[in-house]
Amino acid sequence: MATLSEAYGDSPLGLQHIIPLDFDSIHELPDSHIWSDHVNDHDSEKYTHLKHAPKNEESSVPIIDLSAPNVVELVGNACETWGMFHVINHGVSSILVNNVESHARQLFSLPTQHKLKALRAPGGATGYGVARISPFFSKLMWHEGFTIMGSTVEHAKELWPHGYEDFCNVMDNYQKRMKSLAYQIMLLILKFLDITKEEEEEVISVSSIHESDADGALQLNSYPCCPDPNRAIGLAPHTDSLLLTILHQSETKGLQIHRNGVGWVPVPPVSGALVVNIGDLLHILSNGRLPTVYHRAVPNQDRHRVSVAYFYGPPVESIIGPLNKLPSPIYRSLTVKEYISLKNKHRGKALSLIKI
Numbered sequence: 253m254a255t256l257s258e259a260y261g262d263s264p265l266g267l268q269h270i271i272p273l274d275f276d277s278i279h280e281l282p283d284s285h286i287w288s289d290h291v292n293d294h295d296s297e298k299y300t301h302l303k304h305a306p307k308n309e310e311s312s313v314p315i316i317d318l319s320a321p322n323v324v325e326l327v328g329n330a331c332e333t334w335g336m337f338h339v340i341n342h343g344v345s346s347i348l349v350n351n352v353e354s355h356a357r358q359l360f361s362l363p364t365q366h367k368l369k370a371l372r373a374p375g376g377a378t379g380y381g382v383a384r385i386s387p388f389f390s391k392l393m394w395h396e397g398f399t400i401m402g403s404t405v406e407h408a409k410e411l412w413p414h415g416y417e418d419f420c421n422v423m424d425n426y427q428k429r430m431k432s433l434a435y436q437i438m439l440l441i442l443k444f445l446d447i448t449k450e451e452e453e454e455v456i457s458v459s460s461i462h463e464s465d466a467d468g469a470l471q472l473n474s475y476p477c478c479p480d481p482n483r484a485i486g487l488a489p490h491t492d493s494l495l496l497t498i499l500h501q502s503e504t505k506g507l508q509i510h511r512n513g514v515g516w517v518p519v520p521p522v523s524g525a526l527v528v529n530i531g532d533l534l535h536i537l538s539n540g541r542l543p544t545v546y547h548r549a550v551p552n553q554d555r556h557r558v559s560v561a562y563f564y565g566p567p568v569e570s571i572i573g574p575l576n577k578l579p580s581p582i583y584r585s586l587t588v589k590e591y592i593s594l595k596n597k598h599r600g601k602a603l604s605l606i607k608i
């Protein structure tokens with residue numbers, strides 16, 4: 253059986269799209285990292301401008317209490333109008349969340365040469381490296397990341413030969429908690445889409461989205477202090493590929509989403525909340541009703557920002573398509589693996605390539 257890691261690793265990249273900048277030794281934004289308003293992007297121009305929306309245009313991503321009696325409606329409405337929301341009362345202990353963040357910080361604060369011991373292989377998907385979307389842009393991002401799919405023991409051993417267990421245990425526990433939270437949210441969304449209990453079982457088994465089958469990836473992101481944040485991008489505009497993403501952002505601002513007709517809107521961190529956003533596969537499953545949102549991260553001048561994203565998806569061999577009961581499918585069905593491969597090659601155009 254193919255794994256998520258194999259599906260992502262099927263497009264080998266050059267080293268300039270794997271090795272991050274040596275941020276410790278840089279005091280000025282190099283030309284390779286200066287983004288102008290018209291960066292040559294292989295995707296739609298409208299997402300590449302740097303400025304964010306004027307202050308008075310800002311409205312905020314909803315904050316949803318998962319224990320609210322009308323939670324299905326709240327989650328559904330937020331998905332439809334924003335494609336993104338904060339959740340509170342999510343049941344994930346703040347100790348675990350803080351622990352993941354501090355282990356991520358510990359990793360990124362290692363000397364550059366040391367971090368390179370866990371460098372992602374050219375045909376690989378896991379380990380230390382720049383964002384996978386990097387080859388689609390002519391400029392590089394002010395970002396370094398560490399990707400985990402399943403066990404991270406091999407890479408952690410390279411980083412901490414005598415004491416890797418703690419890091420691995422925290423990452424494992426966090427992935428388990430994220431998986432069950434994502435499944436819980438997934439069920440709320442299916443209810444909102446009017447899927448009956450019987451249909452729900454069918455959807456869950458056909459698409460293998462039950463938490464015991466599902467696959468996931470954990471992405472640790474680091475955006476070091478940036479000498480010229482107004483001309484740099486932390487993580488370029490993108491949509492997430494799988495069903496749902498659950499993001500922990502540290503206390504530091506940086507996440508923004510693109511709103512049609514408005515522009516880039518900041519999503520400041522809400523203490524104790526996790527950010528949830530719809531990914532492409534859920535957009536497909538909902539037959540286009542739930543939007544997959546373009547989002548990006550910008551760096552700060554004097555604060556090193558860390559975020560932790562958990563991507564939840566079905567096993568890569570399973571087939572995803574619009575739910576059977578939804579009339580007039582606008583997308584064809586395909587395997588998750590096939591979709592990831594389309595996304596690796598065509599990024600934002602992948603969805604239009606499977607339109608019927």
Ligand SMILES: O=C(O)CCC(=O)C(=O)O
Pocket residue numbers: 471473487492499501506507508547548549558559561
């Ligand atoms: O750092 C953030 O706020 C966004 C991270 C993100 O979008 C991702 O990892 O896909």
Ligand SMILES: [Fe+2]
Pocket residue numbers: 490491492497547561
């Ligand atoms: Fe993302």
